[in-house]
Amino acid sequence: MSQRVKRVVFTKEMKEEYTILVPTMLPMHFEIISRVLNRYGYKTEILKNTGDHIKQLGLQYVHNDTCYPALIVIGQFLDALKSGKYDLHKVALMITQTGGGCRASNYLSLLRKALAKAGYDYIPVISLNFVGIEDCPGFKLTLPLIQKMLYAVIFGDLLMLLRNQCRSYEVNAGESQAKAEYWTERIADMLSAGWVSYSKVKRKYVEIIRDFESVERTDKPKIKVGIVGEIFVKFSPLGNNDLENFLVSENAEVVMPGLLDFLLYCVYNTIVDSRLYGIHKVKAWGAYIIDKYIVGKQKKLISIIRKSSSFRPMTPFDHTRTLTKGYIGLGAKMGEGWLLTAEMLELVEQGVNNIVCAQPFGCLPNHIMGKGMMKPIKERHEGVSIVAIDYDPGATRINQENRIKLMLANAKAASLDLANTL
Numbered sequence: 001m002s003q004r005v006k007r008v009v010f011t012k013e014m015k016e017e018y019t020i021l022v023p024t025m026l027p028m029h030f031e032i033i034s035r036v037l038n039r040y041g042y043k044t045e046i047l048k049n050t051g052d053h054i055k056q057l058g059l060q061y062v063h064n065d066t067c068y069p070a071l072i073v074i075g076q077f078l079d080a081l082k083s084g085k086y087d088l089h090k091v092a093l094m095i096t097q098t099g100g101g102c103r104a105s106n107y108l109s110l111l112r113k114a115l116a117k118a119g120y121d122y123i124p125v126i127s128l129n130f131v132g133i134e135d136c137p138g139f140k141l142t143l144p145l146i147q148k149m150l151y152a153v154i155f156g157d158l159l160m161l162l163r164n165q166c167r168s169y170e171v172n173a174g175e176s177q178a179k180a181e182y183w184t185e186r187i188a189d190m191l192s193a194g195w196v197s198y199s200k201v202k203r204k205y206v207e208i209i210r211d212f213e214s215v216e217r218t219d220k221p222k223i224k225v226g227i228v229g230e231i232f233v234k235f236s237p238l239g240n241n242d243l244e245n246f247l248v249s250e251n252a253e254v255v256m257p258g259l260l261d262f263l264l265y266c267v268y269n270t271i272v273d274s275r276l277y278g279i280h281k282v283k284a285w286g287a288y289i290i291d292k293y294i295v296g297k298q299k300k301l302i303s304i305i306r307k308s309s310s311f312r313p314m315t316p317f318d319h320t321r322t323l324t325k326g327y328i329g330l331g332a333k334m335g336e337g338w339l340l341t342a343e344m345l346e347l348v349e350q351g352v353n354n355i356v357c358a359q360p361f362g363c364l365p366n367h368i369m370g371k372g373m374m375k376p377i378k379e380r381h382e383g384v385s386i387v388a389i390d391y392d393p394g395a396t397r398i399n400q401e402n403r404i405k406l407m408l409a410n411a412k413a414a415s416l417d418l419a420n421t422l
């Protein structure tokens with residue numbers, strides 16, 4: 001009979017002296033968020049440990065039919081704890097949670113179980129969420145902190161977008177990545193220095209965009225490849241075997257919808273619930289206001305990108321969410337839900353005809369909203385190619401990369417055919 005694992009509470013006293021370990025997902029975004037949290041008195045550290053042994057370690061402590069993102073995150077935590085780098089009685093772990101209906105809501109207990117099995121049941125685990133999943137006396141999200149975390153996400157998305165649009169065309173190898181790293185540091189400095197006005201934030205957008213405009217680039221066309229999928233394997237280099245770098249090494253331009261869309265998707269689902277089922281009316285009002293506020297910020301950034309540069313901005317979320325009409329209902333909201341379909345359609349609308357859909361093997365929601373939607377999308381959009389790549393402990397990198405190479409080879413052949421007919 002399985003035993004209930006006790007919860008170790010992260011207390012106010014622990015805040016002073018504990019190091020909080022955070023798993024890798026989006027290196028730039030998380031670096032800025034970590035520095036913001038540190039400004040509010042926490043000592044967070046983003047884990048950078050990587051390697052094949054992490055999934056093996058995950059497999060030792062969680063069942064192999066567990067969602068791959070959970071397995072990887074738990075493996076990365078355990079690897080860090082076993083590294084000897086940390087005082088195990090002064091360390092806590094943090095994971096992000098949306099509180100949705102999917103298995104991700106069980107990641108907390110899976111992690112605690114794995115810690116108990118490994119003999120670390122005294123290590124506290126903090127859930128970073130906006131829906132009050134667990135009360136945690138030592139970790140509180142205040143309004144100013146949430147505001148700064150929101151800016152961290154917006155800046156992270158901007159840096160990712162600019163870097164990706166420069167990187168495959170740069171004349172001096174490594175220049176765009178160096179600029180992205182430079183600005184990650186500067187933005188982290190700015191957001192962790194105290195109160196920041198919105199005018200200052202907007203001026204920073206312009207400075208960053210202009211700096212990336214100065215990257216010397218060739219105008220040789222490249223195949224654009226969009227990445228969508230389950231949020232962890234879509235974004236995390238550890239989860240997707242460094243997919244972005246692989247695509248760049250294959251001479252493609254990576255196009256990736258940002259993290260802000262996922263946050264807006266979570267907010268918008270409360271409004272959808274209220275409309276569909278007549279529940280949570282007060283919450284839905286709150287969500288409506290938050291949605292308007294964040295979409296307003298996203299639109300301002302889009303207009304600044306348009307006005308001050310030749311870069312392609314992100315698609316405004318209030319448009320993205322309309323794209324699923326005729327494909328899937330907004331009530332499909334397990335995991336990445338309808339957002340996954342919407343992001344594929346958003347990419348197609350932007351002219352990105354080749355898409356990698358990164359899916360944890362056995363992830364039912366993503367198979368429905370990702371794989372299940374590929375056929376209708378391809379049927380209604382000629383020339384679109386979508387390939388679903390499974391990520392799990394048994395999938396080999398070589399297989400994953402070969403399937404993507406095949407998609408790229410077909411795309412190159414199609415563009416040559418088109419050039420010959422013109």
Ligand code: SF4
Pocket residue numbers: 067068069102103104105230334335336360362363364365366
């Ligand atoms: S979306 Fe997929 S991988 Fe994520 S928790 Fe749900 S089933 Fe697991």
